[in-house]
């Protein structure tokens with residue numbers, strides 16, 4: 001299915017593109033070709049930064065590419081819409097594909113390498129599915145509303161990290177739980193890659209950038225700002241002691257602001273993501289929310305204990 005989606009971007013297309021000399025970025029579709037390139041680069045003592053994405057790139061994604069480039073790393077970006085992390089098949093089918101534009105944006109950022117495998121390359125017939133022991137971490141928050149999602153995320157990131165073997169992996173704080181899950185994956189698998197979490201890029205007004213924002217009307221984009229404002233409000237008012245009520249009030253505020261459904265507003269331990277009902281004033285905390293606006297599911301989070 002996904003193979004078909006990429007059919008028009010065949011090797012021939014890439015050859016044409018290279019011939020047009022649109023940029024310096026090198027595109028790989030095959031694991032073996034990429035691995036050869038990486039081995040050669042390593043022999044020249046190059047350090048590698050890796051930015052995995054599902055494409056439909058926006059300024060948030062590009063801030064990760066910039067973070068890697070600014071570190072002076074050879075920057076590898078992957079675009080792969082991973083079927084195993086979608087628990088809703090129609091969500092997978094509808095996932096936006098904007099490859100031409102993505103390539104242009106990556107070239108503008110001087111990204112060095114784009115890896116764009118098809119599904120068979122990542123999951124060949126002999127691919128063995130593993131079970132990652134993530135414990136409670138995969139059951140809270142997103143895990144509760146998207147069963148199996150984080151197993152799928154681990155499956156693809158484990159595979160991509162084995163292929164690219166980056167020194168540094170750049171992930172966006174926007175998907176905070178994903179960052180904690182991947183930190184755990186790295187620990188469980190004993191990989192030497194270090195994780196760098198890049199701050200959330202926001203629209204003016206505070207809405208976290210997301211490809212899903214494109215599906216919001218102009219009026220809804222204004223309403224959507226409530227999700228960030230509500231999290232900020234929690235940060236302003238939180239004091240040591242019972243904090244249970246704060247998330248309840250925040251959920252109610254989102255419904256009043258026009259959100260149709262709130263999956264969660266949670267105040268959680270910043271690493272384990274376990275919900276915190278009584279705060280000792282020291283435990284590092286994060287506030288996270290997921291809510292629907294005109295059928296679009298938005299997520300956001302902020303630290304409550306860091307500036």
Ligand code: AMP
Nearest residue numbers: 053054055060171172174175200201209
């Ligand atoms: P995705 O293509 O949605 O899988 O996202 C690829 C990477 O971009 C993930 O590490 C995301 O957390 C990150 N990302 C997405 N949106 C933003 C944003 N607004 N700011 C910073 N990073 C982001």
